[in-house]
Amino acid sequence: MPSTSQTTSPAVGGAAKRGRPGYDQQSVLRIAVDVFNRHGYDATSMGILADNLGISKSAIYHHVPSKGDLLKLALDHALGGLESILEQPEAASGAADSRLEFVLRQTVAVLVDRLPFVTLLLRLRGNTEIERDALERRRTFDHKVAVLISAARDEGSLRQDIDPRTVTRLLFGMINSIVEWYKPGGPLSPQRLADDVISMAFDGLHADL
Amino acid sequence: MPSTSQTTSPAVGGAAKRGRPGYDQQSVLRIAVDVFNRHGYDATSMGILADNLGISKSAIYHHVPSKGDLLKLALDHALGGLESILEQPEAASGAADSRLEFVLRQTVAVLVDRLPFVTLLLRLRGNTEIERDALERRRTFDHKVAVLISAARDEGSLRQDIDPRTVTRLLFGMINSIVEWYKPGGPLSPQRLADDVISMAFDGLHADL
The missing domain is CATH 1.10.357.10 (Tetracycline Repressor, domain 2)
Known part of the structure; x- marks a missing residue:
């Protein structure tokens, strides 16, 4: 296995416990990336992200401050x-x-x-x-x-x-x-x-x- | 030179004389393609196209019936x-x-x-x-x-x-x-x-x- 796949990036998983039950920041991130890839980043609103996550927009803000983050x-x-x-x-x-x-x-x-x-x-x-x-x-x-x-x-x-x-x-x-x-x-x-x-x-x- | 570059495609240049002076259909098409590549096709409205061509939306319709065309x-x-x-x-x-x-x-x-x-x-x-x-x-x-x-x-x-x-x-x-x-x-x-x-x-x- 490549050693890179074992590297723990400080970017992902840092605040894993933050946010609503059912999702940690990493799961929100994985789903968001799929949505960005499907619709394009510019065309993806926080509303579209919330729909795909099945949570409210304000629940997303528990995980990250903005779409840019x-x-x-x-x-x-x-x-x-x-x-x-x-x-x-x-x-x-x-x-x-x-x-x-x-x-x-x-x-x-x-x-x-x-x-x-x-x-x-x-x-x-x-x-x-x-x-x-x-x-x-x-x-x-x-x-x-x-x-x-x-x-x-x-x-x-x-x-x-x-x-x-x-x-x-x-x-x-x-x-x-x-x-x-x-x-x-x-x-x-x-x-x-x-x-x-x-x-x-x-x-x-x-x-x- | 590749023979393909000399092929006259029926798709481009067919109705070259149609439309307003200053543009033929082929020039409109070339500029439209550049705009599509820059902004993405979905995000390009006929209004954005008109701005880039420096002509009115109705003038574009002289060249082609729609963005899809x-x-x-x-x-x-x-x-x-x-x-x-x-x-x-x-x-x-x-x-x-x-x-x-x-x-x-x-x-x-x-x-x-x-x-x-x-x-x-x-x-x-x-x-x-x-x-x-x-x-x-x-x-x-x-x-x-x-x-x-x-x-x-x-x-x-x-x-x-x-x-x-x-x-x-x-x-x-x-x-x-x-x-x-x-x-x-x-x-x-x-x-x-x-x-x-x-x-x-x-x-x-x-x-x-």
Whole structure:
């Protein structure tokens, strides 16, 4: 199991006992994220959230002060998972292509483990301060992976004929698409999915002849 | 140049002379698609469109009967481009992996050539009949490419150790991401982008040692 899935994010679960019986803050957050993903964050009112939770609007305010706080908690959970990958020792030392493989594998694991949260992150439009802050943290993460790709390239383990910026974009395109189609609990395990992503990204689709 | 970019879609430009001076239907459509992509289709009213076009709502109705018709024209343009790829002779005969390479190259070309239209298509949520019809056409296209991937696999030219459904999803994830980051007119030409996609997808990132 990826260590990231065991990380306790301070963003989620902190005030678990607060609020009405039947829901803790984390359950409210999970349902809210599903509703945001279905209707879009902008189009989701506190009234729509209350309907989906089956509680009153004032009961939601027992859990969080505002819709924006729900968004912030959700995005912290997604970003915290990604950022903690780069703090692992396997991301910090060794050959650049091994570090890159580790980071990409763990990224797949976080995407799958925190699927609705990362989905919300990837669909952001940047309309509010909270969204822009989250996009900035995401860009910082992407940039650190891009640096690793360049390092693996300079080291001679990655092909030199594609601009590293294009490589980074296409790799993230492939990996981020997972949130749009992966079905947790289905026949494709998270471990197998990570293996497939690594095989396809590093060795390509052509059969070894 | 890809032949698809020269295809005259019956959906766009048909009634070019209709409407007020200064705009033909195609210009109205291009601006509308940009507004849909910026604000989301659901959140875009005819009033917002009129503001962006600098004309009155009634002037828009000279060009198209409704917002839904603009959406339909735009999606037809995106889907028509993709569907015409599969009608080319290079997609229909020869070794499956050459046909697949042709189709993927042309898909990149259509994405770049019709960027805002394909962006709109890829962001659809399926909330209306028009959107669901478009998603169905997109699924049909994706399915035909998946059949080609399976054929190339059966032929022995593609690796056998990844489920062809996973390959299809990851390939489209990589290619479709282009609409989110590619800047037309920048240093990366459409032709070079297609080469990079093909190199990365078929041969992977590892340097040949």
